Amino acid sequence: MRGTIIAGTLAFVAGVNAQYYTNQSAPFNLVLTSQNTTLNGSTLGSCHEGAGIEGLCVAGNVNDEFTGPLNSDSGSYTFNYTTTQATEPTGVNVTGLLTWLLVGANFETSSPMQLDPVPTSNVAVPLLQPSEEGQLVAFDADNKLVIVRNVDDTQPLPNYSFKALSNWYACTTDSGYLYQTLAWVVGTETAVPQNPTCQKVEVVRVFV
Numbered sequence: 331m332r333g334t335i336i337a338g339t340l341a342f343v344a345g346v347n348a349q350y351y352t353n354q355s356a357p358f359n360l361v362l363t364s365q366n367t368t369l370n371g372s373t374l375g376s377c378h379e380g381a382g383i384e385g386l387c388v389a390g391n392v393n394d395e396f397t398g399p400l401n402s403d404s405g406s407y408t409f410n411y412t413t414t415q416a417t418e419p420t421g422v423n424v425t426g427l428l429t430w431l432l433v434g435a436n437f438e439t440s441s442p443m444q445l446d447p448v449p450t451s452n453v454a455v456p457l458l459q460p461s462e463e464g465q466l467v468a469f470d471a472d473n474k475l476v477i478v479r480n481v482d483d484t485q486p487l488p489n490y491s492f493k494a495l496s497n498w499y500a501c502t503t504d505s506g507y508l509y510q511t512l513a514w515v516v517g518t519e520t521a522v523p524q525n526p527t528c529q530k531v532e533v534v535r536v537f538v
C-alpha cells in the first residue's frame with residue numbers, strides 16, 4: 331500500500347509540467363572520471379546535434395563546426411530543483427533537472443537534459459533541448475551524477491527498491507553528428523553497452 335502511494339506520487343511528479351523545478355543551483359562543470367587516463371579529468375561540453383539540440387560532448391575530442399571549440403559557456407551547467415522537496419540543491423538524493431542555458435542571437439532558453447532511448451539500442455544519448463520537462467537526476471554524496479531507480483523489475487513486481495544508478499559511458503554516438511558523447515546504458519548497473527566504442531565513466535559535478 332505504501333509502495334502504491336509512493337508510485338502514485340512519483341507518477342504525479344513526473345507528470346508535472348509548467349515549470350515545477352524553478353530553483354536553480356550555482357553553475358558547475360561536469361568532469362569525467364575513468365580508468366582510461368585520456369578520458370579521466372575531461373570535462374563535458376554542449377555540442378550541436380540539431381536545431382536547438384545539444385549533446386554532452388567529451389571536450390577536446392570535438393570538432394564542432396557550429397559552435398567552434400567548447401568553451402566555458404558550453405561547459406557550464408546548473409541543477410534545477412524545487413524547494414518543495416529540498417531547501418538547497420547540494421543535498422544528496424535531491425531529484426531535479428540538469429539544465430543548460432541555450433543562448434541564441436536574441437533569446438535565452440533553459441534546456442534540460444532528456445534521455446530518449448531508441449528501441450533498437452541499449453545506449454541512450456542524453457540531449458539538451460528547450461522544454462519544461464526532462465530526465466530526473468540526482469547527485470550522490472560524492473557529487474556523482476546518478477539516476478534513481480524506484481522499482482527493481484528484475485524481481486517479480488511489485489518490488490519497490492530505491493537505488494542510485496550511474497550507467498554513464500563515453501561513446502561515439504550519432505544523434506545528428508558523430509561525436510564522442512556521454513551516454514546512458516539502459517537497464518541494471520551490470521548492463522553491457524552494445525555500442526563497442528563505449529568506455530565506462532562517472533560524471534562528477536565540480537562547482538565553478
Ligand SMILES: *[C@@H]1O[C@H](CO)[C@@H](O)[C@H](O)[C@H]1NC(C)=O
Nearest residue numbers: 351352354410440442461462
Ligand atoms: C530552471 O530555473 C531557472 C531559474 O528559475 C528558470 O529560469 C528555468 O526556466 C528553469 N528551467 C527549467 C527547465 O525548468
Ligand SMILES: *[C@@H]1O[C@H](CO)[C@@H](O)[C@H](O)[C@H]1NC(C)=O
Nearest residue numbers: 352353354412413414417418
Ligand atoms: C525557489 O523558487 C521559488 C519560485 O520560483 C522562489 O519563490 C523562491 O525564492 C526560491 N527559493 C530559493 C531558495 O531560491
Ligand SMILES: *[C@@H]1O[C@H](CO)[C@@H](O)[C@H](O)[C@H]1NC(C)=O
Nearest residue numbers: 363364365366367368370371
Ligand atoms: C583520475 O584523476 C584523478 C584526479 O586527478 C586521480 O586521482 C585518479 O587517480 C585518476 N585515475 C586514473 C585511473 O588515472
Ligand SMILES: *[C@@H]1O[C@H](CO)[C@@H](O)[C@H](O)[C@H]1NC(C)=O
Nearest residue numbers: 366367368369391500510529
Ligand atoms: C582511452 O580513451 C581514448 C579517447 O577516447 C581512446 O582513444 C583510447 O583508445 C582509450 N584507451 C583505451 C586503453 O581504451
Ligand SMILES: *[C@@H]1O[C@H](CO)[C@@H](O)[C@H](O)[C@H]1NC(C)=O
Nearest residue numbers: 482485486487488489490491
Ligand atoms: C524484492 O524481490 C526480492 C527477491 O525476490 C525479495 O527478497 C524482496 O523481498 C522483494 N522486495 C519487495 C519490497 O518486494
Ligand SMILES: *[C@@H]1O[C@H](CO)[C@@H](O)[C@H](O)[C@H]1NC(C)=O
Nearest residue numbers: 421422423478492493494495
Ligand atoms: C541516498 O539514496 C541511497 C539509495 O539510492 C541511500 O542508500 C542513501 O542513504 C541516501 N542518502 C541520503 C542522505 O538520503
